[in-house]
Amino acid sequence: MKKIGFLSFGHWSDAPYSQTRSASDALLQAIELAVAAEELGADGAYFRVHHFAQQHSSPFPLLAAIGARTSRIEIGTGVIDMRYENPLYTAEDAGAADLIAGRRLQLGISRGSPEQVVDGWRYFGFEPREGTTDADMAREHTETLLATLEGEGFARPHPRPMFPNPPGLLRVEPHSEGLRERIWWGSGSDATAQWAARLGMNLQSSTLKDDESGEPLHVQQRKQIEAYREAWRAAGHQRSPRVSVSRSIFPIVSDLDDMYFGDAGDSEDKVGYLDANTRAVFGRSYAGEPDVLVKRLAEDEAIAAADTLLLTVPNQLGVDYNAHILESVLTHVAPELGWR
Structure with a gap:
């Protein structure tokens, strides 16, 4: 049995047929x-976050709105770029959204991906400490967020507050009990997956990762998952x-499906560069008639x-x-694959 949800980048454009x-x-x-998706019996609604792009960028209003309209489905991100985040503000927003949703939030965070602008996090007021990188800054923000979500007081109360304070040091509010255990790290490498395990975060592995062995994506991801669980x-x-794990899966059960995705069935993994130094493997799309998909997906070691x-x-x-796509997969x- 697997939980099955969707992941949307939330693109918009005025292109023809959009x-x-x-x-x-x-x-x-x-x-x-x-x-x-909830009505169809899916388990999750997840959203990607990209800044300076015509895509989803401010997840918490969206997550809260979905939480108010649904009752069962998990609601999450995959992922929030922590280079851009004030971790205390993130803890407040996440706590509020989680409470509105009845504690169904599954918050995926990460270092982020290649950007639309140069060093976009600087426009949000963040700079890495001297001698550190933007990736270091993302992990520092993450560790502060995790500590904040523990719910322990850390701020010294004012001696003459506007409202009465409880005794002791204060925490950010609202605090949502259990959210700390529903934080996921979007990992592009084996090393960061192991780091996430040590900090007690769940693991999200996308349709791309650092190409660390030259093997197919699903094999590298399976090994990444094994390394993560061992570190845990x-x-x-x-x-x-x-x-x-994330996958593009399109069962072809109608002429419209065939028109959209009939040519995607023979796709293969691709290798490219996320930046000048990072070689990455990008996963294939799965498209075809259901019986063909079942055979191909049964060989995907990371999904298993x-x-x-x-x-x-x-x-x-x-x-x-x-x-329709979700219903077709479900x-x-x-x-046929024992996921349901």
Whole structure:
């Protein structure tokens, strides 16, 4: 059994045939797709965060709105770029969204990805400490966020406060009990997966990662998951961790499916560079008739190793079509593979 959800980048544009022509379209349709996914029996609605782009960028209003419209489905991110985040403000926003959703938030965070602008985090008021990198800064922000979510007081109360304080040091509010255990780290390498395990974060592995062995993506991800779980055991955590992988999966069960994705069935992993020094492997898309998909997906070692599968959706094709994709996977593929 696996949890199956969707992951949306929330693109919008006024290109021909786009169903999401504005930011308003992208946000409102994201809420409607989450509602539809819950009705179909999916387990999660997750959203990517990119700054300075015509995509989702401020997740907490969206997560709170979905939380108010749904009752069961997990609501999350995959991922928030922690280089841009004030960790105390993030803790407040996340706590509020989690309480609105009835403690269903699954918060994916990370160092982030290649950006639309040069050093965009500087415009948000953040600079790495001297002698450190922006990746170091993201991990420092993350460790502060995790400590804040523990809920322990750390701020000295004012001797003449506007409102009465409880005794002792103060914490940021609202605090949502249990959210600390629902933080995920989006990892692009084996080393950062092991770091996440030591800190007690769940693991998100995307459709790309650092190419550390030249093997297919799914093999490298399976080894990454194994390294993560070994580091988790070594750290002595008392709970079981969760692991997700993302995939583009398109069952072809109609002429419209064939028109959109019929040519994607023969795709393969691709290798490229995220920056001048980082060679990465990008995962293939899976498209085909359900029986063909079942055979191909059964060979994906990372999906087999993970407990959660996030389906990347082409959100600009509209709510109805994306709900159709989810229903097709849940109905025609998942039962045959023992995921349902």
